Amino acid sequence: MSVDTDTVKRVAHLARIKVSDGDAERMTGELNAILGFVEQLDEVNIDGVEPLTSVVEQTMKKRADGVTDGGYALDVTANAPMSEDNFFMVPKVVE
Amino acid sequence: MTDLTKLSIADAREKLANKDFTSLELTEAFLDNIEAANGALNAYVAVTGDQAREMAKASDEKLAKGEAGALEGIPLGIKDLFATKGVHTQACSHILDGFKPAYESTVTANLWADGAVMLGKLNMDEFAMGSSNETSHYGNVINPFRKAGSNQDLVPGGSSGGSAAAVAARLCMGATATDTGGSIRQPAAFTGTVGIKPTYGRCSRWGTIAFASSLDQAGPITQTIRDSAIMLKSMASVDAKDTTSVDMPVPDYEKAIGKSVKGLKIGIPAEYRIDGMPSEIEELWQKGIQWLKDAGAEIVDITLPHTKYALPAYYIVAPAEASSNLARYDGVRYGLRVPGTDIADMYESTRAAGFGSEVQRRILIGTYVLSAGYYDAYYLKAQKVRSLIKRDFDLAWANGVDAILTPATPSAAFGIADQDMHSDPVKMYMQDVFTVTVNMAGLPGISVPAGCDKNGLPLGLQLIGKPFDEETLFQIGSVIEEAAGHFSPDAWWA
Numbered sequence: 394m395s396v397d398t399d400t401v402k403r404v405a406h407l408a409r410i411k412v413s414d415g416d417a418e419r420m421t422g423e424l425n426a427i428l429g430f431v432e433q434l435d436e437v438n439i440d441g442v443e444p445l446t447s448v449v450e451q452t453m454k455k456r457a458d459g460v461t462d463g464g465y466a467l468d469v470t471a472n473a474p475m476s477e478d479n480f481f482m483v484p485k486v487v488e
Numbered sequence: 489m490t491d492l493t494k495l496s497i498a499d500a501r502e503k504l505a506n507k508d509f510t511s512l513e514l515t516e517a518f519l520d521n522i523e524a525a526n527g528a529l530n531a532y533v534a535v536t537g538d539q540a541r542e543m544a545k546a547s548d549e550k551l552a553k554g555e556a557g558a559l560e561g562i563p564l565g566i567k568d569l570f571a572t573k574g575v576h577t578q579a580c581s582h583i584l585d586g587f588k589p590a591y592e593s594t595v596t597a598n599l600w601a602d603g604a605v606m607l608g609k610l611n612m613d614e615f616a617m618g619s620s621n622e623t624s625h626y627g628n629v630i631n632p633f634r635k636a637g638s639n640q641d642l643v644p645g646g647s648s649g650g651s652a653a654a655v656a657a658r659l660c661m662g663a664t665a666t667d668t669g670g671s672i673r674q675p676a677a678f679t680g681t682v683g684i685k686p687t688y689g690r691c692s693r694w695g696t697i698a699f700a701s702s703l704d705q706a707g708p709i710t711q712t713i714r715d716s717a718i719m720l721k722s723m724a725s726v727d728a729k730d731t732t733s734v735d736m737p738v739p740d741y742e743k744a745i746g747k748s749v750k751g752l753k754i755g756i757p758a759e760y761r762i763d764g765m766p767s768e769i770e771e772l773w774q775k776g777i778q779w780l781k782d783a784g785a786e787i788v789d790i791t792l793p794h795t796k797y798a799l800p801a802y803y804i805v806a807p808a809e810a811s812s813n814l815a816r817y818d819g820v821r822y823g824l825r826v827p828g829t830d831i832a833d834m835y836e837s838t839r840a841a842g843f844g845s846e847v848q849r850r851i852l853i854g855t856y857v858l859s860a861g862y863y864d865a866y867y868l869k870a871q872k873v874r875s876l877i878k879r880d881f882d883l884a885w886a887n888g889v890d891a892i893l894t895p896a897t898p899s900a901a902f903g904i905a906d907q908d909m910h911s912d913p914v915k916m917y918m919q920d921v922f923t924v925t926v927n928m929a930g931l932p933g934i935s936v937p938a939g940c941d942k943n944g945l946p947l948g949l950q951l952i953g954k955p956f957d958e959e960t961l962f963q964i965g966s967v968i969e970e971a972a973g974h975f976s977p978d979a980w981w982a
Contacts, residue, residue, distance in 0.1 A: 408851050410843065424849070430914045434870065443875055448702065448930025449955060472821065474823070483834070
């Protein structure tokens with residue numbers, strides 16, 4: 394399978410990365426090189442094979458469903474490019 | 489006085505206990521080396537001198553009181569991927585500009601609890617995506633090794649290029665590193681250092697910036713096998729904050745070193761002999777086989793038929809997981825923000841400016857293979873192939889194989905901005921051809937310096953072990969280390 398430049402632009406939008414027409418064209422070639430490389434997997438017979446879900450056999454650890462952490466909003470917002478009163482600030486979303 | 493920075497961790501530990509010198513003296517010696525070399529090598533992206541001196545003084549007090557921890561007073565470098573409280577933590581990406589976490593990663597917290605001293609944060613490929621350290625926002629790391637008679641700059645490998653270069657150039661006693669497809673073992677091989685990726689689940693991933701969560705594992709890069717054993721023992725732990733960390737006692741890895749390898753069965757996989765591999769790599773492999781034979785190990789030919797599919801499956805699984813993990817960098821909670829006309833435009837502009845081209849490439853591949861209609865054709869299929877790769881190894885273990893010996897890399901270190909490597913992304917990806925199978929199966933793997941190519945550049949051999957059998961890797965690795973000796977660069981930067 395290969396991608397065209399329009400697909401690359403659509404995927405870039407899904408990934409929220411702005412690309413220029415020139416970028417999209419360059420990336421199309423690079424992505425197709427990688428997709429061509431992974432096409433080798435079509436040779437492998439995977440009939441009846443289960444997907445690997447865990448590399449180490451162990452049962453998932455569980456804990457009581459309760460609050461175990463928190464109470465430091467200032468730390469959480471300390472690295473934000475913009476914050477006020479412990480809230481993250483973003484451009485206006487609703488008119 | 490002898491050069492303190494040449495000592496191994498094991499030797500320094502003994503001499504600190506004997507009061508031959510203080511941790512502060514040792515730490516100052518490393519800070520001096522960093523000062524003299526970092527301009528040329530660019531291994532550190534942040535040096536924490538004041539903090540290092542404070543930690544060293546605290547260690548000296550503990551040493552005086554006889555309360556020394558396992559790494560008391562030992563100065564280490566930390567890969568920029570590990571969260572260190574209040575200190576530069578950016579995965580060497582522009583998008584995390586200025587990020588200083590309010591918390592400490594479990595791996596580094598374990599090291600400080602055992603008394604280690606932090607010298608600073610080490611350069612790496614952006615978000616650990618690369619095999620040459622050339623994708624770092626902070627510029628290339630230069631390999632301390634050069635070809636004999638040449639002054640061409642070479643790459644240190646990646647993604648833990650800063651860690652490997654710093655250890656080789658003696659800018660720290662040991663370094664933390666991480667390995668998703670070969671990011672500990674390939675740079676270790678390029679710099680004549682030892683690097684071990686432990687079994688998936690051995691070290692907690694909490695506080696380590698995520699790349700591909702089902703593959704990422706932390707491990708050490710050091711000068712010697714024993715030093716790796718010492719560091720890994722401190723780094724490994726079960727952790728309630730990482731459900732994939734494993735609740736098994738951490739063995740005293742050092743005890744495995746020096747144990748006879750007589751009767752151990754070492755597998756030699758036919759599939760690791762690939763087209764276009766330089767004859768020097770084959771010769772190195774044969775030399776390794778001979779050393780182990782001489783030490784009494786039994787060499788058996790084995791087959792791992794799905795080896796060639798590990799790298800293509802990796803380039804589905806790793807980008808898919810990365811595209812999900814890196815969704816959090818959106819200019820809202822931390823790091824860079826580029827203003828936009830509305831919130832979506834702000835996200836898109838921030839991510840376009842903040843991520844480098846390799847990271848963007850992988851996010852796009854990952855987004856594509858996970859997008860509607862393609863999940864089964866790509867991700868699900870790759871996860872099935874992964875089961876087959878793991879099954880190949882399981883069969884080898886079931887046949888009584890104790891460990892597998894392979895080359896660590898398909899070449900020695902290559903030049904900065906190598907034309908061949910940059911013309912096609914897949915060529916660079918081939919650097920991980922021998923190491924990536926190990927991540928796909930979750931196994932432990934160690935790279936041990938084993939010789940040099942015709943230009944005097946270091947080459948490594950890899951040992952692959954059973955799950956949670958790092959001890960056997962240290963045991964066999966020390967036979968190779970003893971036979972091959974140690975490799976140090978000429979200090980051309982001094």
